[in-house]
Amino acid sequence: MTVVESEAVVLCACDYGESDRIVTFFSLEWGLVRAMAKGARRSRKRFVHAFEPNSVVQLGLGRRRTLSWVESCRLVEGHLALRTDPLRWAYAGLLLETTLRLNPENMPSPPFYTLLRGALERLGTDRDPANVAALFLVRALRILGTLPSLERCVQCGATIEEASFWKLSLETGRFSCGAHGAAAEEGIALDKGSAALFQSMLRAPVEKIWRFRLRKGVAADVIHAVCTWVEHHTAQRLKSRRLLDRMANGSEGGTRFPRSSALIPSP
Numbered sequence: 011m012t013v014v015e016s017e018a019v020v021l022c023a024c025d026y027g028e029s030d031r032i033v034t035f036f037s038l039e040w041g042l043v044r045a046m047a048k049g050a051r052r053s054r055k056r057f058v059h060a061f062e063p064n065s066v067v068q069l070g071l072g073r074r075r076t077l078s079w080v081e082s083c084r085l086v087e088g089h090l091a092l093r094t095d096p097l098r099w100a101y102a103g104l105l106l107e108t109t110l111r112l113n114p115e116n117m118p119s120p121p122f123y124t125l126l127r128g129a130l131e132r133l134g135t136d137r138d139p140a141n142v143a144a145l146f147l148v149r150a151l152r153i154l155g156t157l158p159s160l161e162r163c164v165q166c167g168a169t170i171e172e173a174s175f176w177k178l179s180l181e182t183g184r185f186s187c188g189a190h191g192a193a194a195e196e197g198i199a200l201d202k203g204s205a206a207l208f209q210s211m212l213r214a215p216v217e218k219i220w221r222f223r224l225r226k227g228v229a230a231d232v233i234h235a236v237c238t239w240v241e242h243h244t245a246q247r248l249k250s251r252r253l254l255d256r257m258a259n260g261s262e263g264g265t266r267f268p269r270s271s272a273l274i275p276s277p
């Protein structure tokens with residue numbers, strides 16, 4: 011048996027048997043990884059607060075063939091600012107759930123880790139959590155290779171400067187100028203300024219994207235479109251999306267703190 015270490019973000023945890031838990035992490039070294047935490051339910055002292063969703067931990071894994079188990083798990087950053095704000099917590103849930111849905115297991119992606127770690131950090135302090143979530147989702151799709159190029163119209167080759175309106179369709183993988191995408195109902199409608207902003211954001215280093223500010227309606231449209239695409243391609247509803255929808259409609263939120271188990275799906 012070998013024990014290996016990596017920094018990781020806790021995505022979700024569920025009970026297993028009488029005394030164990032299965033924890034899903036997104037780690038710097040191995041990407042998405044699930045591991046058994048033996049005795050985690052019996053002895054809370056051994057892994058103090060280390061398996062809460064959104065926590066950043068220093069993880070020690072024992073690995074043998076396809077099995078992984080938690081040897082050590084030390085809390086690095088608990089993101090308290092997220093835990094005391096239901097709306098930010100709900101957005102964090104969306105980040106974790108999309109990370110879980112879109113990444114295959116044991117496929118390392120340091121850029122994705124940097125993106126997720128930075129987004130959770132920023133979500134705790136930024137005045138506009140929807141902006142953080144939208145930037146995260148678009149950059150995540152780029153890292154995963156599912157976002158079309160936003161440099162030119164796919165049909166006529168026009169640059170951003172040459173058209174006032176643009177359409178980005180995740181479903182068809184097309185980025186089109188107004189003349190060639192306007193007829194399509196599906197897709198994210200972007201004015202020239204928003205299209206140029208996305209272009210700059212996608213060229214910036216992952217850790218520097220949080221200064222970009224989307225127009226309010228654009229952030230909401232992006233979140234809606236990416237969530238719809240993720241649900242379609244994974245054939246699973248996003249629980250965090252439904253919670254955010256309920257909060258937006260005012261039927262939930264306020265002082266009520268959403269339970270993490272309601273947000274984060276079990277593996």
Ligand SMILES: [Zn+2]
Pocket residue numbers: 163164165166167168186187188189190
């Ligand atoms: Zn065109």
